[in-house]
Structures are given as structure tokens and as C-alpha cells.
Amino acid sequence: LVSLRMSAMTKSTTGRFAGLVRIDRPQGKGDTVIPGKDKDKNKDLILKAKSIDLMKIENHKNHHTDLYQDNICVIRRSQTFQMWITLSRPFNRHTDRLHLHLKTGPIPKVGKRTHVIVPLVEELNGNCWEAAVVEENDKRIKLSVNSPGTAVIGRYRLTVEITCPNGLAIYTFNPSDDIYMLFNPWSKDDSVFLHDEEERQEYVLNDVGRIYCGRVNQIEARTWNYGQFDSGILATCLYILENSKTLCSGWGDPVNMVRIISAMVNSNNECGVLVGKWSGDYKEGTNPTFWNGSVEILQQYYASKGSPVKYGQCWVFGGVTTTVLRCLGIPTRTVTNFNSAHDTDVSLTIDVYVDENMDFITNKNHDSIWNFHVWNDCWMARPDLPPGNGGWQAVDATPQETSNGIYCCGPAPLTAIRNGQVYLKYDCPFVFAEVNGDRILWQRNADGTYSKISIEQKVVGCNISTKAVGSDERNDITHMYKYAEGSEEERIAVETACSYGSKPDTYESPTAKDVTMKVVMEGEGPKLGSDAELIVKFINHSCENRNVSLNSQLAVMYYTGVHKATFQKEKRDLDLPPNKETKVKLALSYHKYKDLLVDQGALMLTLLGRVKETQQVLATQFGFLLRTPDLIIKPIGTPVVGQKMKVEISFINPLPEELKDVVLNVEGIGLLPVQRITYGDICSHGRVTITKDFTPTLTGAKKFVASLHCSQLTQVHGVADIYVEACSSNTQE
Ligand SMILES: *[C@@H]1O[C@H](CO)[C@@H](O)[C@H](O)[C@H]1NC(C)=O
Ligand SMILES: *[C@@H]1O[C@H](CO)[C@@H](O)[C@H](O)[C@H]1NC(C)=O
Ligand SMILES: *[C@@H]1O[C@H](CO)[C@@H](O)[C@H](O)[C@H]1NC(C)=O
Numbered sequence: 001l002v003s004l005r006m007s008a009m010t011k012s013t014t015g016r017f018a019g020l021v022r023i024d025r026p027q028g029k030g031d032t033v034i035p036g037k038d039k040d041k042n043k044d045l046i047l048k049a050k051s052i053d054l055m056k057i058e059n060h061k062n063h064h065t066d067l068y069q070d071n072i073c074v075i076r077r078s079q080t081f082q083m084w085i086t087l088s089r090p091f092n093r094h095t096d097r098l099h100l101h102l103k104t105g106p107i108p109k110v111g112k113r114t115h116v117i118v119p120l121v122e123e124l125n126g127n128c129w130e131a132a133v134v135e136e137n138d139k140r141i142k143l144s145v146n147s148p149g150t151a152v153i154g155r156y157r158l159t160v161e162i163t164c165p166n167g168l169a170i171y172t173f174n175p176s177d178d179i180y181m182l183f184n185p186w187s188k189d190d191s192v193f194l195h196d197e198e199e200r201q202e203y204v205l206n207d208v209g210r211i212y213c214g215r216v217n218q219i220e221a222r223t224w225n226y227g228q229f230d231s232g233i234l235a236t237c238l239y240i241l242e243n244s245k246t247l248c249s250g251w252g253d254p255v256n257m258v259r260i261i262s263a264m265v266n267s268n269n270e271c272g273v274l275v276g277k278w279s280g281d282y283k284e285g286t287n288p289t290f291w292n293g294s295v296e297i298l299q300q301y302y303a304s305k306g307s308p309v310k311y312g313q314c315w316v317f318g319g320v321t322t323t324v325l326r327c328l329g330i331p332t333r334t335v336t337n338f339n340s341a342h343d344t345d346v347s348l349t350i351d352v353y354v355d356e357n358m359d360f361i362t363n364k365n366h367d368s369i370w371n372f373h374v375w376n377d378c379w380m381a382r383p384d385l386p387p388g389n390g391g392w393q394a395v396d397a398t399p400q401e402t403s404n405g406i407y408c409c410g411p412a413p414l415t416a417i418r419n420g421q422v423y424l425k426y427d428c429p430f431v432f433a434e435v436n437g438d439r440i441l442w443q444r445n446a447d448g449t450y451s452k453i454s455i456e457q458k459v460v461g462c463n464i465s466t467k468a469v470g471s472d473e474r475n476d477i478t479h480m481y482k483y484a485e486g487s488e489e490e491r492i493a494v495e496t497a498c499s500y501g502s503k504p505d506t507y508e509s510p511t512a513k514d515v516t517m518k519v520v521m522e523g524e525g526p527k528l529g530s531d532a533e534l535i536v537k538f539i540n541h542s543c544e545n546r547n548v549s550l551n552s553q554l555a556v557m558y559y560t561g562v563h564k565a566t567f568q569k570e571k572r573d574l575d576l577p578p579n580k581e582t583k584v585k586l587a588l589s590y591h592k593y594k595d596l597l598v599d600q601g602a603l604m605l606t607l608l609g610r611v612k613e614t615q616q617v618l619a620t621q622f623g624f625l626l627r628t629p630d631l632i633i634k635p636i637g638t639p640v641v642g643q644k645m646k647v648e649i650s651f652i653n654p655l656p657e658e659l660k661d662v663v664l665n666v667e668g669i670g671l672l673p674v675q676r677i678t679y680g681d682i683c684s685h686g687r688v689t690i691t692k693d694f695t696p697t698l699t700g701a702k703k704f705v706a707s708l709h710c711s712q713l714t715q716v717h718g719v720a721d722i723y724v725e726a727c728s729s730n731t732q733e
């Protein structure tokens with residue numbers, strides 16, 4: 001490309017250098033654009049962008065970013081934002097070609113999604129990069145711009161690009177303002193989506209909090225200024241990300257993001273924010289107990305061009321992590337665990353070694369139990385893990401153990417920790433031991449081996465605390481990290497976790513594994529709106545009686561795999577006769593889940609049981625969808641091009657309640673364009689039939705597609721195959 005730079009220096013309203021006009025044209029082609037006579041003739045016709053108003057006030061209000069104190073444009077991904085562009089003449093929708101470029105990071109690339117070309121479309125579809133002209137006012141156009149829920153977050157430089165009608169010249173305009181794109185807990189298409197507004201207010205927008213410390217039964221609270229909206233904090237957060245030397249193409253993934261931040265808040269890796277010190281000698285810096293909040297720490301880090309701030313301990317690491325993640329838009333809370341264990345050898349137990357005389361063997365005792373330890377919970381879906389692991393994830397920025405060679409920890413799903421599924425990513429064994437490791441006393445035998453002489457099951461992990469939503473109360477969230485101490489489920493979790501650790505034989509293995517458990521789904525699965533039964537099939541392969549204690553839980557899930565709410569919990573004892581198959585029925589009642597149901601009707605059954613005679617553990621998770629009824633579509637008449645025909649669409653309301661404001665969408669390529677039919681209400685269990693007339697326009701095999709929508713019911717579809725004949729009078733031509 002030959003590039004001619006011309007007459008370019010437009011000034012923006014702020015007076016700063018604002019942009020340049022560039023003409024690019026392919027080399028070797030005949031149509032040379034000659035500056036001079038020809039150009040002057042068309043001067044008024046050429047469209048140029050003169051200025052851009054990023055509409056901060058309106059955008060910030062809609063995007064919940066009005067609290068940021070800097071005079072910059074901050075928006076959240078997966079939500080429409082708007083801008084006014086002032087042009088050199090009125091915009092012509094038919095002939096003018098305009099689009100936006102957004103670039104982020106040092107080497108923006110289209111393939112890495114760090115250089116985005118935003119096309120101008122007629123109508124916005126959502127969840128992708130696109131822009132549409134929504135208002136015109138003389139020489140000004142208002143654009144609505146959409147971004148996907150997976151967009152890279154960070155600072156984007158904006159360019160407006162206008163292509164000349166002849167396709168050869170390109171005029172670009174760069175406004176002085178950049179666009180800062182954040183995660184969006186308000187958008188369903190973002191994996192940090194958090195459904196509850198009060199929780200979003202607390203975990204994203206609250207800039208003051210409480211951090212708990214002290215000890216069990218003497219819990220103290222301190223107020224912490226997170227200050228995530230203070231002037232310069234967002235810039236510092238992005239500076240931390242730059243210093244992490246990670247690729248910005250990965251900054252759209254919250255799993256990756258919290259891992260990066262947990263590594264960067266401590267300085268054990270390069271260029272981190274805080275130096276940890278526990279020795280009591282803090283002369284060269286600030287005593288960790290003197291900090292009142294994160295802002296001073298982050299300001300000091302930024303002002304010193306990234307040299308680590310002295311000193312931090314766990315609550316300081318936790319407080320700074322909450323600030324950075326809330327600032328970037330990931331729902332985060334600071335969590336305190338009392339009697340928090342530190343397992344150094346991945347045994348998942350806290351091992352205490354004594355010799356023959358019950359004296360501690362000093363060089364062998366590395367595990368420890370701290371009065372308290374502080375870390376963070378972050379909210380996100382986990383598409384990289386089996387369903388059910390979305391939701392709160394533990395992230396720990398205090399440097400303790402390395403994870404894949406760097407000092408970071410998490411995100412570890414709380415569900416996986418509770419169930420002892422420590423093989424799931426990331427760092428579940430470490431977090432598991434912190435909250436639920438047993439303390440085991442090992443005594444040395446004469447031959448140098450060790451025997452287990454006592455197990456304390458309840459000492460580790462108490463009163464796990466975080467600030468309550470919307471108040472300064474302490475919220476005890478221990479139950480989210482583990483089942484009740486001493487319960488069957490809790491013991492199963494501990495044993496499951498240890499069997500994956502470095503001392504898998506700590507607990508006695510089952511004497512036999514002769515019972516199998518399986519969830520069976522009859523037909524196409526339970527129907528939405530009616531009560532159903534789930535069947536669990538047990539087979540006893542032994543020739544003795546087997547008794548099983550079984551805990552079952554049914555929960556409503558988001559389609560992202562995030563747990564919404566448990567609506568049914570049962571515990572029962574089963575007596576399984578020998579060499580037989582036993583079917584156990586679990587009732588699923590509509591009235592228990594109807595008010596909880598979200599979009600796709602996804603449910604999850606969790607079974608956790610133990611065979612009494614053998615100690616065999618039976619555990620499984622079974623996800624399934626509730627079946628919605630189909631739309632039945634029946635063509636009437638012979639389908640011929642140009643001749644009117646009709647279809648009959650019928651549907652039965654499966655719910656024992658009235659469906660409100662039902663709308664149908666129908667369409668079919670070559671049959672009829674997209675149409676919206678407003679139907680109204682459909683009574684409980686009511687049957688409706690709708691007739692739709694249309695005239696096919698194309699011959700061949702076509703599909704008539706219909707879908708039904710209302711607030712109580714989604715995912716109702718139907719399709720009919722229609723073969724359209726050519727019109728007989730035309731066929732001979
Ligand atoms: C924390 O607040 C106290 C009381 O306002 C103040 O004296 C102290 O200097 C603050 N700490 C830091 C590190 O600024
Ligand atoms: C803290 O945990 C201990 C042990 O589980 C319990 O006995 C105590 O009641 C808890 N204290 C508070 C204030 O919840
Ligand atoms: C197993 O179940 C049978 C029948 O309910 C009962 O008689 C027996 O005591 C149970 N055994 C154990 C070990 O619980």
C-alpha cells in the first residue's frame with residue numbers, strides 16, 4: 001500500500017491533536033487519486049468525521065460506571081453503548097461506508113480479538129461487535145454499539161474509518177478519548193453475570209467493606225476502604241495487568257484474569273504490588289496493621305513505577321485483591337477463615353509428627369494452623385469444568401505455595417472444595433486443606449515408620465466470614481466451603497480429597513466396592529410443569545446385604561453451570577437385598593422449583609452416599625433439562641410458489657398457571673419473512689391453535705420455523721418441512 005498523508009490535522013474540541021486523514025490505495029491499479037482538480041470538485045461530497053462525543057454521562061449511568069472518578073469513558077462489555085459522531089456533511093445510509101476500529105494492547109491483532117473491526121449493521125442483534133445508526137441530526141449521527149460477553153477488557157483506542165464510494169480512499173479519525181472496557185456482572189452473556197442486584201451492589205459497587213480477623217470466638221472486624229473508583233485506581237489496575245507480562249488477548253477470560261491478579265498482588269513473582277512480611281520488623285516500610293485501605297498502596301505502587309510496596313499480610317493482600325477485581329468488574333468479596341491450615345505436602349491433612357516419647361520432631365513439622373487467614377471469593381461461570389462448579393471461586397493472593405511454578409492460588413470452585421473434588425482446577429487441594437483438613441498425629445515406631453494415633457476432625461476451618469450484603473453484619477459462609485462437621489457428606493468429602501493427595505492411605509479404604517449407583521432417565525426426561533420421578537438404580541453385586549445411607553440434593557442451575565438454588569434435600573437409608581437391582585424413586589415436584597427456574601430449565605441432582613458394611617463411597621452428579629412442549633406445525637394445502645397456503649400451529653400450555661403475553665415468531669426462507677404474532681394469554685393447561693397464511697416465493701425443500709416466548713416459558717420451538725412446487729403455468733417456459 002502506498003500511503004499519502006494529506007491535509008489532516010483536525011483539532012478536537014479539547015484542542016488536542018485529534019486525528020489524521022489517510023488515503024490508502026492499492027499499488028499498481030489504474031485509478032490513482034490525484035490531489036488537485038478532481039478532488040476539489042468532489043470536496044463537499046467526501047465524508048469525514050470531525051468529532052466524537054462518547055456520551056459519558058449517559059453511558060456511565062447505563063453501565064453502572066458513574067462512580068469512577070476519572071474523566072474517562074468506562075463501559076462494560078456485552079451492553080450497548082452510544083456515541084455521537086459529527087461529520088462533514090449529512091450521512092447517507094445507502095452510499096456512505098463507515099465503521100469503527102477498536103484496538104487494545106501493544107500489538108493489536110484481529111485474530112487475537114485485540115483489534116476489533118466493528119461493522120455498521122441495519123439492526124443490532126446483540127452479543128457481538130456491531131454498530132447501528134440510531135439517530136440522525138443534520139451532520140451528526142448517533143451510533144449504538146454492541147460488544148460480545150467475551151470481549152477482551154482493558155483500554156481501547158477508537159478509530160472511525162470512512163471508505164470513499166470508489167472504495168480506494170480511506171479516511172480515518174482518532175478521537176482523543178479512549179474507551180475502557182470492563183467485565184459486566186449485569187449481562188447474562190458475560191460469565192461473571194450475577195443475578196441479584198443487591199449482591200451486585202455489594203460485590204462490585206461497594207467501595208468500603210469489613211475484613212474479619214482475631215480468633216475463633218473472639219472475632220474482630222476492621223473497616224477497609226477498597227476505593228476501587230478513586231481517581232487513578234483503574235489506571236493502576238491496568239498497569240498491574242501490563243506488568244504481569246501476560247498476553248492481553250487472554251484478559252477477557254475471568255478465570256485467567258483472577259489467576260493473573262492473585263499472582264500480581266504479591267511480589268514473590270516479578271513486579272507485584274505488595275511485599276509480604278511476618279517477622280515483626282517493618283522499619284523499611286509500613287507495618288501491615290497500619291494500612292486502612294487499598295488506595296494508598298496502589299497509589300504508592302503506581303507512583304514508584306511498579307516497585308513493590310512494603311509490607312502486607314493476608315488481610316492486606318485480600319483487601320487489595322478485592323479492590324482490583326471489583327474495579328475490573330468481577331464480583332469479589334474478602335473472606336476470613338479461622339483456624340486456617342497450611343498444608344505443605346499436599347497430603348490434605350495437617351500432619352503433626354511426634355517421636356516415641358511424644359516429643360515433636362522439629363524438622364518434620366512443616367504444616368501449620370493459623371489463627372486466621374484472609375483470601376477472596378470471586379463469582380464466575382466455569383465453562384472449563386463440569387457443570388455445577390460455577391459460582392463462587394476461592395482466590396488467594398497471599399504468597400504461600402507455588403501453583404504451576406508461580407505464587408498464585410485459584411480460582412478454586414467452592415462446590416469442588418465442599419465435595420472434596422480436589423482434582424478440579426485450580427489449587428483445590430490447598431484450599432481444601434485450609435478449610436477442612438483433619439489434624440493427624442503421627443507417632444514414630446521403633447522401625448522408623450509412623451502410625452496414626454489420633455485424628456481431630458473439627459479443628460480446622462471455623463466461622464468462615466465475610467461482610468453481609470447490604471449491611472455491616474458478619475455473614476458466616478462456612479457451609480459454602482464444607483458440609484456440617486461430622487456429617488456423612490463431610491466425611492466423604494475429606495476421604496475423597498485425601499485419596500487424591502500425597503498420602504492416599506491415610507483413611508481406611510473400603511473393604512469392598514460391590515455396589516453401583518446410576519441415575520436413569522426414562523423417556524425424554526421430566527416435563528416442565530408436572531411432577532416427575534427420578535430413578536436411581538443400585539446394583540448389589542455381593543451376596544450379602546448392603547445398607548446405603550444416601551443424601552440427595554436437587555438444584556436449579558443457570559445454563560452457564562452456575563448453581564442458582566437448592567430446592568430439595570433428602571436423606572434416606574436404603575436396604576439393598578443381595579445380587580439384585582434396586583430402584584429408588586426421587587420425587588421432583590413442580591411447585592418446589594417453579595419460582596426458581598431460569599431460562600433453560602436446567603437442574604442438577606447431586607447424590608452422595610456410603611455403604612455401611614464396606615464404607616464404599618457412592619457419589620455422582622447428574623445434570624438434566626426439563627422438557628418443554630413442542631409447537632406442532634401442520635401445513636394445509638399444496639405448497640406452490642405464488643399461491644396462498646397456510647399452516648396450523650398448535651400448542652398445549654404445560655403449566656398449571658396462565659401464560660401471560662405470549663408471542664410467537666414465525667419465519668421460513670422462501671416461505672415468509674420473520675413475523676411476530678402477538679397472541680395474548682393462554683390459560684392453565686390450555687390448548688391453542690393459530691392459523692397463519694402466507695405465499696411461498698421459492699421452490700424446493702423449505703422449513704417453516706416457529707418459536708413461542710413469554711416470561712414463564714422459553715425454549716418452545718417447532719419446525720415443519722414444506723416442499724414447494726413450481727407454479728404449473730410457469731414450468732413449461
Ligand atoms: C490509617 O488511619 C489512621 C487514622 O486516620 C491514620 O493515622 C494512619 O496514618 C492511616 N494509615 C496510613 C497507612 O495512612
Ligand atoms: C465459631 O465456630 C465455632 C466452631 O465451629 C463455633 O462453636 C462458634 O459458635 C462459632 N462462633 C461464631 C461467633 O459463629
Ligand atoms: C440394614 O438394613 C436392615 C433392614 O432395614 C437392618 O435390619 C439392618 O440393621 C441394617 N444394617 C446396618 C448395618 O445398618
Ligand SMILES: *[C@H]1O[C@H](CO)[C@@H](O)[C@H](O)[C@H]1NC(C)=O
Nearest residue numbers: 540542543544576577578579
Ligand atoms: C447383593 O447381593 C446379595 C446376594 O444376593 C444380596 O443378599 C444383597 O441384598 C444384594 N444387595 C444389593 C445392594 O442389591
